[in-house]
Amino acid sequence: MTREFISGNDALAQGVRLASPKVISAYPITPQTTVVERLSEMVGDGSLDAEFIHVESEHSALSCAIGASAAGVRTFTATSSQGLLYMAECLPYAAGGRFPIVMMNANRSVALPWNIYGDQRDSLLLLDSGWMQAYAQDAQEGLDLALMSYRIAEDPEVSTPFMINLDGFRLTHTYEVVEVPDKESADRFLPPFRPIGSIDFKDPQNIGFSAGPEHNVFFKYKAHRAVLRSRSAIAGSEKAFSDIFGREYTGLIEEYRCEDADHILITLGSASGLCRHAADAARSEGIRAGVLRIRYMRPFPAEEIAAAVSGAKSVSVLEADVSFGGSGAVFSNVGAALFSAGLSMPSSNYIGGLGGRRISQGDVRRIFSDMAAGKTGVRFIGIEEGLQ
Amino acid sequence: MSPPVPELSDDEFFYGHKACAGCGGSLAVRIALKVLGERAVAVLPAGCMSAVGFNFPQLCFANNAIISTFAGTASMMTGIEAGLRARGITDFKVVGFAGDGGTADIGIQALSGAIDRGDDVIYICYDNEAYMNTGTQKSSLTPFGARTTTTPFKGNVRDKKDMFEIAAAHGIPYAATASVGYLNDYMRKVAKAAEIKGTKYIHVIAPCPTGWGAGSDETIELAKEAVDCGLWPLAEYENGEFTLSMRAKDPSLLDGHIRRQGRFRHLTSEDMEHIRELRDRRWDRIERKWNTDQRRRTQ
Numbered sequence: 001m002t003r004e005f006i007s008g009n010d011a012l013a014q015g016v017r018l019a020s021p022k023v024i025s026a027y028p029i030t031p032q033t034t035v036v037e038r039l040s041e042m043v044g045d046g047s048l049d050a051e052f053i054h055v056e057s058e059h060s061a062l063s064c065a066i067g068a069s070a071a072g073v074r075t076f077t078a079t080s081s082q083g084l085l086y087m088a089e090c091l092p093y094a095a096g097g098r099f100p101i102v103m104m105n106a107n108r109s110v111a112l113p114w115n116i117y118g119d120q121r122d123s124l125l126l127l128d129s130g131w132m133q134a135y136a137q138d139a140q141e142g143l144d145l146a147l148m149s150y151r152i153a154e155d156p157e158v159s160t161p162f163m164i165n166l167d168g169f170r171l172t173h174t175y176e177v178v179e180v181p182d183k184e185s186a187d188r189f190l191p192p193f194r195p196i197g198s199i200d201f202k203d204p205q206n207i208g209f210s211a212g213p214e215h216n217v218f219f220k221y222k223a224h225r226a227v228l229r230s231r232s233a234i235a236g237s238e239k240a241f242s243d244i245f246g247r248e249y250t251g252l253i254e255e256y257r258c259e260d261a262d263h264i265l266i267t268l269g270s271a272s273g274l275c276r277h278a279a280d281a282a283r284s285e286g287i288r289a290g291v292l293r294i295r296y297m298r299p300f301p302a303e304e305i306a307a308a309v310s311g312a313k314s315v316s317v318l319e320a321d322v323s324f325g326g327s328g329a330v331f332s333n334v335g336a337a338l339f340s341a342g343l344s345m346p347s348s349n350y351i352g353g354l355g356g357r358r359i360s361q362g363d364v365r366r367i368f369s370d371m372a373a374g375k376t377g378v379r380f381i382g383i384e385e386g387l388q
Numbered sequence: 389m390s391p392p393v394p395e396l397s398d399d400e401f402f403y404g405h406k407a408c409a410g411c412g413g414s415l416a417v418r419i420a421l422k423v424l425g426e427r428a429v430a431v432l433p434a435g436c437m438s439a440v441g442f443n444f445p446q447l448c449f450a451n452n453a454i455i456s457t458f459a460g461t462a463s464m465m466t467g468i469e470a471g472l473r474a475r476g477i478t479d480f481k482v483v484g485f486a487g488d489g490g491t492a493d494i495g496i497q498a499l500s501g502a503i504d505r506g507d508d509v510i511y512i513c514y515d516n517e518a519y520m521n522t523g524t525q526k527s528s529l530t531p532f533g534a535r536t537t538t539t540p541f542k543g544n545v546r547d548k549k550d551m552f553e554i555a556a557a558h559g560i561p562y563a564a565t566a567s568v569g570y571l572n573d574y575m576r577k578v579a580k581a582a583e584i585k586g587t588k589y590i591h592v593i594a595p596c597p598t599g600w601g602a603g604s605d606e607t608i609e610l611a612k613e614a615v616d617c618g619l620w621p622l623a624e625y626e627n628g629e630f631t632l633s634m635r636a637k638d639p640s641l642l643d644g645h646i647r648r649q650g651r652f653r654h655l656t657s658e659d660m661e662h663i664r665e666l667r668d669r670r671w672d673r674i675e676r677k678w679n680t681d682q683r684r685r686t687q
């Protein structure tokens with residue numbers, strides 16, 4: 001193990017190196033680029049024994065990864081924003097085909113207007129694509145997820161692609177001290193890939209077929225069940241990770257001062273650190289605040305969220321996403337989880353950080369005040385109260 | 389020196405499918421797989437051949453085969469080739485079978501990328517000259533004058549895109565045109581492609597009785613005639629040179645060839661004259677630029 005002062009993208013690339021994918025296909029897009037630059041350097045200098053394929057588009061990046069996965073090897077790709085949307089067709093394709101591909105997405109705003117900075121509209125648009133989705137809060141978690149994602153995705157009960165999300169620039173380009181495991185420990189944690197139903201010359205396979213109305217539901221149900229079952233693979237993976245590397249992760253969600261909180265703010269990604277500081281500040285002023293960080297949007301932690309907030313007086317969701325005319329995707333998922341659990345406390349949705357706009361501690365502190373004052377509805381941070 | 393025409397194997401790798409009677413595309417797939425054998429991994433995008441061959445539980449490929457996305461034939465081939473090689477497997481051939489729309493329209497970007505990278509794959513375009521799987525809509529390989537459901541009155545106003553020369557312009561190691569009417573020539577080209585390292589592109593004309601408005605027993609005749617009347621020159625591109633495989637036997641067959649197809653029945657004499665002009669202009673260029681002296685007669 002070494003301690004290195006590196007960016008989130010560098011950390012992610014180190015995690016991928018430790019996972020030893022055999023085929024990497026990628027197309028450059030800001031702010032993902034340094035991930036694939038680092039990986040092509042590693043392939044070039046021999047520190048990673050893989051084929052780096054310079055595809056001509058993101059659609060081809062994932063199509064190529066599907067092909068390599070069908071051939072029975074571990075694969076990696078990375079993208080962001082417009083690139084993720086350009087490859088969108090291939091996402092449900094990979095999920096329906098049950099290819100355990102790992103992809104890093106550098107969360108970035110989507111055009112129009114053009115914007116290269118971080119928000120979560122790209123990955124949340126693809127929430128229904130059948131992939132597991134995890135959101136890191138710092139560079140270390142990015143690296144650790146790169147290792148854990150393969151173990152989870154390749155679990156025979158799961159065999160589903162996995163998207164690791166890092167907030168554009170805030171995580172991808174921010175330098176932190178990161179523990180980089182040694183390869184030997186990484187190999188102990190991550191067993192070699194054992195493909196299921198891949199190309200086989202002794203027992204030839206027809207892969208990726210059509211299934212009509214009579215049979216289609218069975219494939220869809222199995223894919224759904226696989227993502228549900230990833231919960232135990234995630235738990236098992238985190239246990240093994242802690243045993244080998246000593247770092248603990250908390251499953252699909254991470255709670256901060258939720259146990260006695262009246263007002264719980266739910267968020268995901270890099271904003272969560274800021275929210276925890278704001279919760280501390282709110283508590284010092286008499287508001288019993290808590291923060292719940294969603295680590296996985298798929299599988300969705302509906303029961304975990306409901307259990308964590310069941311004693312709260314109000315719940316709010318802060319996310320860098322909005323579905324015009326509706327709410328943020330995280331809020332609508334959380335709302336369904338609360339409703340299913342029979343919880344009906346006042347709730348609100350704060351849209352913040354769109355296009356990389358800075359969220360201040362004061363902004364989050366105001367969310368807690370609003371919650372304490374009983375405000376509900378969908379609100380945009382940065383838009384005057386009178387216009388909302 | 390070209391390898392000899394391979395003997396037609398009794399092995400079948402593509403059968404039990406639901407293609408229309410007289411389908412030229414299914415013949416192109418079946419014959420190529422006979423040549424390439426059990427170590428071929430077939431990639432087929434959305435289109436006629438995947439629609440007729442991959443209906444769970446009636447799966448019609450006896451070798452390894454996969455459906456790619458419509459645009460992703462070539463990129464999926466790239467991934468499969470790299471993946472199998474990474475597993476230490478060397479004796480295999482990745483072959484793609486995409487239609488004209490899947491190749492010249494939606495798939496051209498991925499194909500261009502694969503050729504540019506020099507990926508060691510064989511890409512076969514079975515050209516039935518329109519989106520036949522969806523009911524005969526115009527593609528960029530629909531010829532001038534052909535009526536499709538999206539060019540319903542005058543027919544297509546543009547000529548076919550020249551995918552053979554587009555592939556060649558990449559500096560591809562091997563490209564060829566072929567016809568399901570001349571199977572020996574097609575088989576020889578597939579066998580040759582299998583021996584060459586790098587990207588190979590074979591463009592095989594494959595009549596579609598349903599879309600062309602012809603009888604299901606006319607496929608082979610139509611595919612021969614297209615070559616014989618000079619509309620579809622059979623050729624190879626190798627080492628930077630174009631070589632004609634065989635001369636057009638009888639240019640006067642053109643009118644009868646066009647007139648017998650329902651898709652051209654509305655054409656005026658001016659339209660026919662334009663088709664002749666397009667063909668003759670092409671041949672002028674072929675005579676000037678291609679190697680036509682050392683032509684190989686394969687029939």
